[in-house]
Amino acid sequence: MRYFLLLLIAFSFSISTVQATHIRAGDLTIRRISETGLTYEVIVVLYLDVTGISAQKGFISFGYDNAEEEVDPISLGLTEDKATEVILYKTTHTFPSSGSYKVSYFEMNRNPTVTNIDTPGQNSFYIESEFLINPILGMNSSPTLLIPPVLQARIGQKYTINAGAYDAQGDSLSYRLTLCKQQKDVPVTNYRFPDDPNENWTKEREDCSIPGDFMIDPNTGDIVWDAPNEPGEYNVAFYVDEWRGGVRIGSVNRDMQIIVKDVLNLRPNLSIPMDTCIVAGNILQAPISAQDISERVCASGDRDPSIDSVSLSMVAGPVISPPGKNPVFNLSTAALPIGQAEGSVQWETNCLDIREEPYQFIFQALDHPEPNRPELNASLQLGDMKTWKVKVLGPAPQGITATPDQSNNSITLNWDNYTCDRAETIHIYRRRGSYNFEPVCETGVPDFTGYEKIAEVDATDTSYMDENLDRGTNYCYRIYVTFGGPQGGESLASAEACAFIPDVFYMTQVSVMETSNTNGSIQVSWTQPEASLVENQVVTYEVFRGLNDNLLDGESILQNTTDTTFIDSGLDTENQTYYYWATVYGNGTPLDTTQAASTVGVQVQPLEKEISLNWFSDTPWSISTTRFPIHYIYRKEIGKDDQFLLIDSVDITQNGLWYLDEGSEDHPLEDKVTYCYKILTQGSYDFDGLPEPLLNYSPEICSTLLDTIAPCPPVLSLLPYECKVDQETYLPTDDCKEIFKNSLTWEDSTGDSCEEDIQGYNIYYSSHRAESKDDMERIASVGKVNRFIHDNLSAVAGSYAITAVDEQGNESAISNIVMQDNPCTYYELPNAFTPNGDGINDVLIPLRCPLFAKAVVLTVTNRWGEVVYEYSGDINIEWDGKDVNGTDLPSATYYYHIKVHYYRLDPGDEEEDIKGWIQLMR
Template identity: 40%
Template sequence: MSKLYRGATLILIVLLAGVMQVNATHIRAGEIIVERISTQSLQFRITIIGYTDTGSTVEFGGGRLEFGDGTAIDIDTDKDFSLKDDLGDEIALNVFVISHTYQAPGNYTLRFQEFNRNGGILNMANSVETPFYVETNITIDPFLGLNNSPQLLIPPIDRAATGATFFHNPGAFDPDGDSLSYKIVNPKQDIDLEVIDYTFPNHERHYVGFDYQTSNEAQNGPPTYTLNEINGDMIWDAPGLAGEYNVAFIVEEWRKVGGEWIRLGYVTRDMQIIVEETDNERPDLLIPNDTCVVAGSLLEATIIGEDPDGHNLTIESFGGVYDLISSPATYSPNPPTEQTSPGQLNFNWQTNCNHVRERPYEIQFKVKDSPPALERPALAKFETWNVTVIGPAPEGLTATVRPGREIQLNWDSYFCGNAVEMQIYRRVDSFQYVPEHCETGIPENGGYELIGSVDIGNRSFLDDNNGEGLNPGANYCYRLVAVFPLPGGGESIVSEEICAMLDADAPVITNVSIENTGTDDGEVLVRWTPPFDVDPVQFPPPYRYEIARAQGFDGNAGLQVLGSTTDTTFIDTGINTRDQVFNYRIYLYDGGNTFVDSSAIASTVRLDLQSFLGGVELNWQADVPWSNNIQDFPYHYIYRDQVVNGSPQQLVLIDSVNVNERGFTYLDDGSFNNTPLSDQIEYCYFITTSGGYGNDVIPEPLINKSQIVCAQPNDTIPPCTPVNITLRDCSDFLRNRPCTDDNYENVVSWQPDGDDACQLDVRSYNIYYSPAIDGNFVLIGNVTDTVFIHDSNNEVAGLDGLGGCYQITSVDRSGNESDFSDPICVTNFDSCAYYELPNVFTPNGDGKNDTFEAFKGIPERCPRFVEKVVFTVYNRLGKKLFEYESGGENDIFINWNGNSDSGQQLSSGIYYYEADVTFDILDTDFATRKLKGWIHLVR
């Protein structure tokens, strides 16, 4: 096999279609590979690989390659070849290598077309006069990183036997570590033009003289032709008529960017399968199970090949692991040699940190027998071994409590210096966990929260809870995960856990439980422990507590003190627990009425329902300082009505959820009592959570109830449309903001429909935005409140001004969405566009007021939303003296030095100006305004 198929220098190639004169019959198979040559320019090496029929007198070459950027070349047979290799059996390998530089980033499809295919291909019409065409697609995007095309290491010519399953794998790997997928396509003769009368090789017309319904190898079904989209295994079970067949497929490359998979390109392989009659039986391969290995470990394996006929055989291997720059894998014997059956191949790979990546390495093994001439053709079998290299666990993690309710974390230098960052995870209460084999990252549903990350060279992190201080009385537990660079990505095994306990030197809130659900008679039980670690000398008892409440899961919206008590229990009454989420905190005063400290903030439990056909899904959440998934009490309990005969309104316990395994979700489909849910009945639920601080002094579990909420299965009725949409006046936002501040935000508010039933049905609101009055609206957010802040940091459509229009919809608990509200636009934005010029300046070189420029230091006189300025100065007779236009190096502030266009210094006096100012506003009819005024130039 040519080293070209195994070298790391194989290149991403894209083939472009061309039109040429028909002159021969010779091309069997081919593809294009593309490789980025330089990181400083957009220069690529393009390799065209073609397999030809040496029974033809026509040389490969003379085809046309289009680069996808409007340029093309004709292949010069004499000059452009880099390799010609006669492989025997009337097959030759031909390789062209060409360099090309693109002028700009973009998505390019390279196309190659040459006349003609070899004659006699059975599954297309008149192949001898059919052009050969392949294409490759590549994305050049500096934001996505360097990109090379996938490389296909196993040749696209293979042999098969009638009645015996045929196997092929292209041996694809991506030098950038991108993920690959595979898809069958039809062979083409030109751009978007398939070959004539093409059929898949398992089509019935290729089984004349066979019983088609029993033509697979086992003779118990029709033949099949498949391509595994994940590992690229092509299986034709089994060939019928002897002859030559062509098939095609694409190998797509994908890169994960920002949590989303982006297709970067593809390579098309057009390959030929030569089927012959034989009684030879296919050899077999025995390979290890898929595995993973920690970077730095030695991986060894023995692959066994066996031939049922006892023929000699050859075992070889392909894959990107053999072309790695650092510590590539090896196998022996290499080069592959013929062995007696059973034969073996010895695999050896000393892994290192540079090999870590998210997806496994695909290592292909091929065994091929060597029958006597009368029993040929030789048959082959492929197997793929998936090996994932993972990062070792970080070590040496310690946690030390510091004053100010902070915890200092330190750890050892990480073993793999090529990792990019160390992620720090935290939870309350210890979570005993041992990663399973090959398991990386933080455990799902383990209750850990990512609280920060540092460069991999750092070995410490201060947890001060974003400057707010950690919560008293809590046992905080930490783990580390190392993350490796894209595009390969990958992460380490999670570190061992380390914990540190904070003193309970303030009240420790333990319960925020909804005891009654209602709109005006709701009740919440709030409970806390005394500050048992407070200094009684500095803060002498007896202690008094104030209970404060705010709206939402956290924050201070509507914060108010509800009352004072010396007890450690409080009942908050007369509130809307049906529709609102509340959070509570406790203020501590000592015996001298001195404020000591406050507890952490804890919210009520919010239960949301979503209806499905025959079921209701429950999801719940709470923002609390304790952990609601602890290992000693992992179960949360589900209560529902419509269970007790004769008392359908009674809510009773129906089931429980181990949240450490399943998270905070539950699907009620009636399985608990084998009674399916009816779509004619509304079902009501509440749940109880179980939690703890991991502190032996604070009893566990901490039980808290959610509100009662109801839903009907298979609900298809949309909720009511929001009303009274309003936008904050732009002048309120701009007031007192610096001229250079480009962080914009619009505040949109609305009201639910006044109907009580509609309000009860609404779970959340969708906010849609368009930057233009007549533009397309896109979804930019979903909230449970009736206020939304749209700012510059919005992930979907960040604001770069204040202009835009909004529409709001309601979403009910079944996922139904209401009609759109009427659009509302920032019309008053036009009145906030502003530009002002002064009347006097003194270009005398004293460093003060030496240039004429727009106001820019006073917030109420800042230029706002100015796109362009054309400024002209005249004398008293109307003669033009100076003209200025912003753009390029010229900004909108003008900065005129008092000289004319010819460079002459103008004398002191009165001059006149006109300024055409173009604003970036919604109403383009009024975007340009003409300003006129006078200038007193004083020298």
């Protein structure tokens, strides 16, 4: 009977081994087939090595309880190279409720020749995809993988493949590598990625640069191995994650095999356009070409003596358009030399194609070696695969107009009805002054244009009233459209529409003439009022100054002036922004008040070799107008040139209100030199008949280059600890209550490559031996001193280092590391104690001071070796003579084994074993 069982076991193992001979790759996807119910179709596609056994039944688990189903295989035929059979497993299942489900497929039959898995024939094949059932998601299905993983690779050649993931609902997709698995949460045995640094599978790229690389593009899903170095079969696995509204709602798992061969053949090279966009309603056209190559660019010895014919195809592309509107790929009918292929893609887009995510067109070029080529020991078809991304944008809203109403200081916007389906919201943006912006592939209204969002309305609306506006300002508007989910999407911005609300008179200048914190000055100017308003009246003005644009918060600084300009002095123009406005009087009666206008503010950011400037203002006119887009940059060097010189100009339509001073090739900016700047801005009301350009200077602002040069590391010393020892017994005499301290001193060092502007020091410490700063923690920061006392210590063992810090926070490298051990560890127990309750010697405690001991583990046995007492904890023990059950032990001789744990520099020295005896007397 025993012999029979052994035979049965051996036979079963041999069957298992045979069955593990055919699965190269597989993936699992899910499709909802019921609009109201929870019924889904689960699809598993496997790719089998035809040299193995035929397809077996597989098990699909539905991710809850023990729900699973055994499914029969359906053959879909062979791949072009006849080496792989495609098998389909399909079933439907009704899930019990909403929730997240991990649906998986398991089969014993992974093929046994995988290079990057140990004992692959003994590892099963397991894939697991996750999806979310939620009524809010509607008829959501997982992404579908359109491209089979059957493209072969050759050593030294870059390998690229894409799964062609397509999501019918237009959800966002991302890609990530994972480990191949043999069952749920269990990776295959000793899995390694193809670029494992401990293996020789990847050495250099196709262009001969090093190191080689294996990766998956998280955005496109391109798997790129650049480049295999050894032939073999390599399995890799990845997830396609599905996202909606920033939430992951599912993941599709594919486990695939890359077959690498060493044969004399080079892959073709595929050429595709740059990623692009197209406005819905237009026709996309683009050329695609491929050419077989006969020599690697970097390795002249790697040649293919024969040019093979090449096929060119689009293997994946958008399928959302209505029938007849899907992209079409047409091969060229022109006569081409052998080894070349050309084609073009054409797509007649419409509004249904608009979505947030770009579409991916995936093209493939394959060579076709002649089967009778003697230099090929097998017919190895090599290919190149590339992904082209095309984003379909909504057309810009049309017909926008802006109509001002001076009676209530409002502007009414009107635009044509937006007709694209799924249009959900119209977003309305506004700015002061015009800005010439012609969007190409950028949807919405980008920040650099200076527009700010003021409202949003339903996409069916065609008008909007903007109220409570300032007079004397030219307001410009743009709108764009966003589309509903799950596809989402945005339109291009509309053309600009502007409207001016007239005022009686206008501020035109608030220019800083002198920068000072006590005696600064500002020139303020304004226009005269309309002649009809003040006809036959005596015109005077009152000027106000404030720290904000609230006309009620200002103070009157000039009255009854007839001039339209004056200079305000005695100000802190170095630190303060000022606002000005004016009121006009006719025969002493106030008639009108201008809008408030501020001085130009400037911010400076020192960098390592450059100084960055940006400026801003709060004025009724625009300083970022396309009428006068040039602003001027002035600079002076303190101590070298006390005069401001014009060094550059800025086109604010290209760079915004920003400038980077990089110096020049002949005169780069220098360390420790103070550079001062002021900006001359140009502005306009963007309304004909008013003065322009409006010129205003900013205050001066100064800076030096960012100091990135650290001080030199100091030289550190540690005062060693000296043990206190009885000269007769040579035993420690330290006080057990002593709190220890370590005294550090140091000296600064200098060098050509470091600065001397030290402002303080950081102290680093570890209670154990340290080799670098990473082994220590910072315990203190001190100023410009050269001594530090580390006190309140339980022991003196430890490692120290310090760094120097300058005014800019630059920290030096660490000093030399100094360390010391506890030089006189000591622990001793007495040989007798008397636990009789007389208050004298009633408990067992160590003799003298247990110097630098931190914990003990004590075991006490009687003379027969029986454990009568155990203790672990504080070094003082304080054993009262009771046994492990709390019963008084009789007077006798007992034996102890004590493990003492000391504070030591090296953890390996911390433990000491002490054995002895003790007399318990009552």
